[in-house]
Amino acid sequence: MINVADFHDETGLLRGLSAGDQAAFKALYDKYHHALYRKTLQILRSSSETEDVIQEAFITLWEKRNEIDTTRPLGPWLFTVTFNRAINHLKRQLREKSKAAEATLEPVTDNDFLTVEKQWNLLETAISQLSPQKRRVFQLCKMEGRTYEETSQLMGISRYTVKEYLGEVMYTLREYVHQHVSHDTTLLLFLLMYIL
Structure with a gap:
């Protein structure tokens, strides 16, 4: 236990x-x-x-x-x-x-x-390349489903900064996916990034 x-x-x-x-x-x-x-x-x-x-x-x-x-x-x-x-x-x-x-x-x-493992590894590698602050924003907002306000309070940064970081993170992840997958799997992984 x-x-x-x-x-x-x-x-x-x-x-x-x-x-x-x-x-x-x-x-x-x-x-x-x-x-x-x-x-x-x-x-x-x-x-x-x-x-x-x-x-x-x-x-x-x-x-x-x-x-x-x-x-x-x-x-x-x-x-x-x-x-x-x-x-x-x-x-x-x-x-x-x-x-x-x-x-x-x-x-x-x-x-x-x-296939799941490959997609997981791809996402994890992309996420690991983010700065610690942006990685934390992604974790709180997208993985734990917290609001901008909750994330702002937990991290001690403004709500605007949370929103700005998250926009930059999603752009970075989409670009990473686009550069590291073949054409036939791009759509699936782009959809995955949208959902995350």
Whole structure:
């Protein structure tokens, strides 16, 4: 069982998760659920479908808990898995509406863990190149779903600075993705950057 003090330390939570600690899993669920819900709802436009996708993503997290690198932030991996599930859900809906489209649509599944891992690594590398302040703004606003005002208070900077940093971060990440992926995967990763 992990120490309660570790609940505020993601590395500690990930160690607990890796060891099968359900309290650590619940703490990570609570930490990321709101931001995942908000972003996934932008794609699916349905509360019930959004909850289903998020539940599936967290089931995947539990099932792959021994494969997660506990020294790396969970956010990029979790958002990638959730995004892929949401896109897969939309593709299933399209196939149901049009049999003609079925032959051209391939599902994106988190069973292809290598693809998720590659996308996670790409995002993580891009994020790691940000300045500490911008990385923190990105973490708070995009990964934890905090408002500009909350981020401003936590970091001791103005709301305007938060907004400015975030705009610069998103531009930088999109440029990085554009330079480091092949044409056929650019759209998926650009969509991923939009959701994040």
